[in-house]
Amino acid sequence: MKRLLPRSLPGWILLVVVVALTVGQVTTLIIASREISETSHSLELYRLAERTAGLVKLASGAKPSERQPVLSGLVDSNLAIYTGQQPIVQRAIETDEELAEFEKLMLARLQPRFGIRDARIIERSSLRNGFTSPSSVSAASLGDGSVAKELSSVASDFAQSGNYAVSIQLQDGSWLNFSSSKSPEASLLTTNSLPLYMAVALALALLSLWAIRQLAAPYQRLEAAVREIGEDLYRPGLEESGFGDFRAAARAVNSMQRKLQQYVSDREYLAAALAHDLRTPITRMKLRCELLGKARDKSLLLADLSELERITQSVVDFATLNTIEENVERIDLVSLIDSVVDGSPRARIRFEQPTSGFLVVEARPTAVRRGLSNLVENAMRYADTANIQIAESETVVDIVVDDDGPGIPEEQLSNVVRPFYRLEDSRSRLTGGTGLGLAIVDEVARGHGGSLNLSNRTGGGLRAVLRLPRKSKLAGATAA
Numbered sequence: 001m002k003r004l005l006p007r008s009l010p011g012w013i014l015l016v017v018v019v020a021l022t023v024g025q026v027t028t029l030i031i032a033s034r035e036i037s038e039t040s041h042s043l044e045l046y047r048l049a050e051r052t053a054g055l056v057k058l059a060s061g062a063k064p065s066e067r068q069p070v071l072s073g074l075v076d077s078n079l080a081i082y083t084g085q086q087p088i089v090q091r092a093i094e095t096d097e098e099l100a101e102f103e104k105l106m107l108a109r110l111q112p113r114f115g116i117r118d119a120r121i122i123e124r125s126s127l128r129n130g131f132t133s134p135s136s137v138s139a140a141s142l143g144d145g146s147v148a149k150e151l152s153s154v155a156s157d158f159a160q161s162g163n164y165a166v167s168i169q170l171q172d173g174s175w176l177n178f179s180s181s182k183s184p185e186a187s188l189l190t191t192n193s194l195p196l197y198m199a200v201a202l203a204l205a206l207l208s209l210w211a212i213r214q215l216a217a218p219y220q221r222l223e224a225a226v227r228e229i230g231e232d233l234y235r236p237g238l239e240e241s242g243f244g245d246f247r248a249a250a251r252a253v254n255s256m257q258r259k260l261q262q263y264v265s266d267r268e269y270l271a272a273a274l275a276h277d278l279r280t281p282i283t284r285m286k287l288r289c290e291l292l293g294k295a296r297d298k299s300l301l302l303a304d305l306s307e308l309e310r311i312t313q314s315v316v317d318f319a320t321l322n323t324i325e326e327n328v329e330r331i332d333l334v335s336l337i338d339s340v341v342d343g344s345p346r347a348r349i350r351f352e353q354p355t356s357g358f359l360v361v362e363a364r365p366t367a368v369r370r371g372l373s374n375l376v377e378n379a380m381r382y383a384d385t386a387n388i389q390i391a392e393s394e395t396v397v398d399i400v401v402d403d404d405g406p407g408i409p410e411e412q413l414s415n416v417v418r419p420f421y422r423l424e425d426s427r428s429r430l431t432g433g434t435g436l437g438l439a440i441v442d443e444v445a446r447g448h449g450g451s452l453n454l455s456n457r458t459g460g461g462l463r464a465v466l467r468l469p470r471k472s473k474l475a476g477a478t479a480a
Contacts, residue, residue, distance in 0.1 A: 037185060049109075064174060083177065087169070124163065125162040218243075237257060282308055329364070333390065360470075368448075370440060379403035386403045388400070
């Protein structure tokens with residue numbers, strides 16, 4: 001059941017509107033049908049009362065021997081008349097309170113003027129007791145035209161709608177019997193009107209869909225903007241236009257984005273400044289080490305200072321990754337990978353050259369070079385060899401780096417991309433590094449709208465897949 005329900009705000013609004021329109025239309029049709037039925041019934045009783053009064057007046061004014069010929073001239077497809085000594089309505093219907101009241105009204109109206117003795121009325125679907133039903137109009141007697149077909153259809157409806165049978169006892173004791181067809185009940189839903197109702201409902205649904213899309217479009221832009229902020233904190237802010245509540249939401253999102261930018265920038269510049277300021281005392285310490293007389297202490301101190309310098313440089317690289325403005329360019333990944341592995345004899349490139357000899361993507365070249373260098377250095381630090389492959393599609397390019405090292409425990413794969421997170425016991429044979437290499441690669445990938453995926457190979461070792469989009473997803477980026 002949940003699969004059938006909408007999963008978005010526009011879908012829910014459309015569902016509510018469609019259900020409301022359907023319920024409203026059905027309710028309106030039911031109310032209108034009831035009102036029409038009640039009105040038609042009242043008019044039918046009024047018509048029957050006037051017809052009864054007219055026939056009684058005509059029958060009372062004629063001689064008994066002349067009544068049937070005179071009244072026969074009034075017979076038509078909806079009216080049958082019979083005079084005699086017996087009533088066609090054998091007894092009054094006590095259970096029908098409405099017709100019982102109608103009989104009393106007829107007696108009260110006609111008895112003072114015409115001296116009638118009794119009035120009996122019954123509603124039934126067919127004539128019985130030998131009383132001949134009125135003739136109906138046939139299509140053959142009317143012709144083949146559209147009007148003839150309509151009249152024939154109406155006549156058929158009259159024939160099937162039932163009738164009122166009335167027996168009036170005149171002053172001389174004889175009975176005036178007649179049967180009057182009931183008017184067919186009007187129906188709001190017919191074969192002709194149903195397509196119109198469906199067309200109106202479809203038009204309303206389409207109009208509602210268009211209106212909902214127009215109303216929901218700003219919020220969809222708001223959702224996309226919030227999602228893009230997670231990928232690129234420095235994307236342009238939302239345009240604060242449209243109706244009031246959306247402008248308020250856009251201002252809130254833009255304010256949040258500016259505060260996040262300020263917060264991240266302060267932390268990045270603080271880390272970069274601290275790392276930069278460390279270079280001066282490290283340099284002085286190296287110079288002072290040159291004055292030490294003992295070679296063993298000197299070499300140990302220099303090794304520690306070199307390690308401290310590498311850590312400082314990694315911190316600077318990570319902290320300034322997003323603060324340095326770099327334009328998006330069209331770069332050839334094949335040439336870029338070749339230049340990265342030139343200084344690593346144990347790294348091998350294993351992929352077929354593209355037909356054109358180039359594999360062009362839109363990206364920030366320095367950032368991508370830094371990410372690829374860190375992937376290769378990470379593989380070289382923990383393994384003997386590294387194999388680099390490329391898998392491409394129409395939209396993305398995957399740079400795959402496989403090594404033959406010890407791999408990473410499955411439960412730690414998501415942690416190693418966190419800054420300063422080290423797995424020295426499980427990965428390193430000599431040192432665990434600074435814990436920033438993969439964090440920088442992950443930041444480069446996400447900054448381009450791509451991803452870094454790590455997995456353990458079946459035969460042993462780690463597989464790192466750097467996925468980059470062919471077209472830049474950086475906000476406001478234009479390939480040079």
